[in-house]
Amino acid sequence: MEKFLYDLTWVLPLRSDVATPVFQFFSWLGYTAFFLLSLPVIFWTLGRKIADHVAIPTVLAAVAMYFLKDLCQDPRPPAELSIEGTRPDSFGFPSGHTLIAIVFWSSLAFELRKQWFTILAVILIFGIAFSRLYLGVHDVEDVLGGLLFGLLILGGSRLVLTPRIQSTTSRLSVVGLSALALVPITSLLVWPNQSPPGGMFLLSGFLPAWIAGASLQAWFIPALRIAGWKILPGALLGFLLLFGLEFGLKTFFRSVETPKELAQICAGILFGFAVTLAIPALFRLLKLEKRTVVT
Template identity: 35%
Template structure:
């Protein structure tokens, strides 16, 4: 038994102690955990981008997407179990089919709340971010889906991402603005395919992998969710390319009445639903390459709609006004 394996078994006692706390904690901690899901984050980002501040929402969405891609690659590389996979005493209030470390919820919470706190530059914002991340970490331990080392790793990776973004955002954006739109779109494609390449390399590390006997309590396990990485990669292309094209043309203003903002959100969601249903109606059978390519294109279409198509429709319908041409 290696060091990490011994550490995980030592951490089981902490999880069991949390799960012995009063049962009324289950509901609120499940709510906290739901705040770290992809679905909730997407809803928040759509509200911010379409209805509050487009440039702010675009930057936040890009940071969250990059974090999600790195988290998925990290899970594939480290191949760590969940607590309930190895100990029947741990009650799984939720079940996850992917590897455990680093915790995606803890990492997303750190990047999302931390980035907002950095932009606010207020002590209360930093305090709120710390409380939110701590609650998210607690919820994942209580629910039995992560070890303390999982959430610690997720928070650490999230902090590193925030540090890099804070140091590199301005010079990278200045360099990006100096490129032509055609080059920006090609670079967006390169970044998104870079995530795919990292995923392929990480998957090679797990060639021939099978569920260890010690993980016999895991139930359904599907660690190599290539389609999730294809979705992230496609989303990255749509966000970067769509944002570059839109804001080079002037972007749009999120100002307006509550009714106008609400209508923008409804139109945007309706378009996304139509695209999502259309992609599901196109059945792709054959090799995994074709399946993942279809997933990539489908999520690229969704993100292009969200970032570029929907704002153009808002302007055409009179629900938003164009802004002056300034790069994001």
């Protein structure tokens, strides 16, 4: 059993010049950058309800991933087994790619309820999970841990969290909003290491801003979304604004020598409000959105 969980030498004969780019692509689909690009598009094109049901569990999954890695402090496989000859600085257990992929793609599949997308989601989840073994950055135990915790968070979000998200965010319920928003912030107070990873500070600002921004949008902006040919120009405009915001914030925070943790919290807050409130308001002003029953 120990050999099965920790020995990755069986992966080496499977590697080839054809397979490597494929699994590198699968692995990219599990990085934070991909989700930061995907969640705004879901919000702008599929509507607030679906976006909430995907984004909030995904952010909570990321919080769990960061926390569990620092709690368990499980080393990754040796660098010589990595296809790039190096290994990431973070700990191995559980596989964050696997954990977040299960929550993100499964939540989206539950919301879309399309057979073809469900099949695609399953392929992507297992492709992302196996890519971490293929690339030599996780062992089997890490991936199985990601699968287990991903399923637990997914099940909890579908059975408990998801049915309440809509009423919580649409009515600005103080209790519901605080309970969701305080999860990343509270975790910082009980962090197993003295120094939480930078991503945790970003999430601590992003999640409450996302929830509050989505709630304000529901109150003050009609239920609108980008559709048809307007999706591409709208998404491009939104991304340009987000990249501009990122560049501006980095420049500003460097100039005033803001502490890194505070800068990340502020960036998370501004990004959350930009995605859910400011940019949709601009879409409406430019008439890039149309009225829809999706809320």
